[in-house]
Amino acid sequence: MNIHKTALLFCLCSSFLVSGCTAIAVGSAATTGVAIAHDRRTTGTVVDDQTIELKALRTLYADDSIRINTHINATSYNGVLLLTGEAPTEALRSHIIRQIRRIPNIRKIHNEILLAAPSAVVSRSSDAYVTSKAKITLLTLNHIQGFDPTRVKVVTENGVVYLLGLLKQHEVNPVVETIRRVGGVQRVIKLIEIIA
Numbered sequence: 225m226n227i228h229k230t231a232l233l234f235c236l237c238s239s240f241l242v243s244g245c246t247a248i249a250v251g252s253a254a255t256t257g258v259a260i261a262h263d264r265r266t267t268g269t270v271v272d273d274q275t276i277e278l279k280a281l282r283t284l285y286a287d288d289s290i291r292i293n294t295h296i297n298a299t300s301y302n303g304v305l306l307l308t309g310e311a312p313t314e315a316l317r318s319h320i321i322r323q324i325r326r327i328p329n330i331r332k333i334h335n336e337i338l339l340a341a342p343s344a345v346v347s348r349s350s351d352a353y354v355t356s357k358a359k360i361t362l363l364t365l366n367h368i369q370g371f372d373p374t375r376v377k378v379v380t381e382n383g384v385v386y387l388l389g390l391l392k393q394h395e396v397n398p399v400v401e402t403i404r405r406v407g408g409v410q411r412v413i414k415l416i417e418i419i420a
Contacts, residue, residue: 262374264390264419265302272329276300279327280307290320295342298324301377301388302417303331308381310340334415336386343382351380354408358385361406362399371395376416378403383410390419 263270280298284290293316296309307324311317317337324333355378362373370392376399377388385403396416404412 262372264375269302272303273300276303276305276327276330280305280324283323283327284320287319287323289316290323293342294320294337295348296320296337297379297381299377299379299386299388300330301415302390303329304334304388304415304417305330305332306334306336306379306386306388306415308336308379308386310338310342312339312341314339334386336381336384336413338382347382350408351382354383354385354406355380357408358403358406361402365398365402368395368398371398380409383408384413385409385411386413386415388415389417391416392420393418 265273277298277300280300284294284296284298290296290311294309294311296307296311299306299308305324305327307320311320317335317339320337321333321335324330358378358380359373362376362378365371365373375389375391379386379388385406387399387403391399396414396418399416400412400414403409
């Protein structure tokens, strides 16, 4: 990795850690326009996905039993909702799914919530670093005809990388194999939808 990419990665990670949620909110608003320009989803679907994520987080944080006892992330792409994180009991994990199912416009839910105590901040920071490295590594696939790395949503939880997106068949294997070689990746789970 050259010095410019390393510096960019350091700045992105530093600003995320220092600025907290405000950076996420501002960054999301600023990048939405850029994302839509390259996205294979319609503008309406992009907005629906953001709405699903916000409603999921609101649902999770409004319930004390979930907020206090778990660590859950909700990621929506093309109406497919990925739930990752940890819940200490099956009853609590099932309760989360029941609450989330009430949210409209979700086509499918991938329940990847582990039965475990909530992960430590160190583990979450490591996952954020793996996600950043994976996204930067996707930039090396510029030789694939029509490929745009912003069309791949990368989510990391406990070293497991989940890949979402709308990709053409010839794009899928190079993406998966490239991500598998990123340091810190324990396993890759492909939730990509293939398009014509």
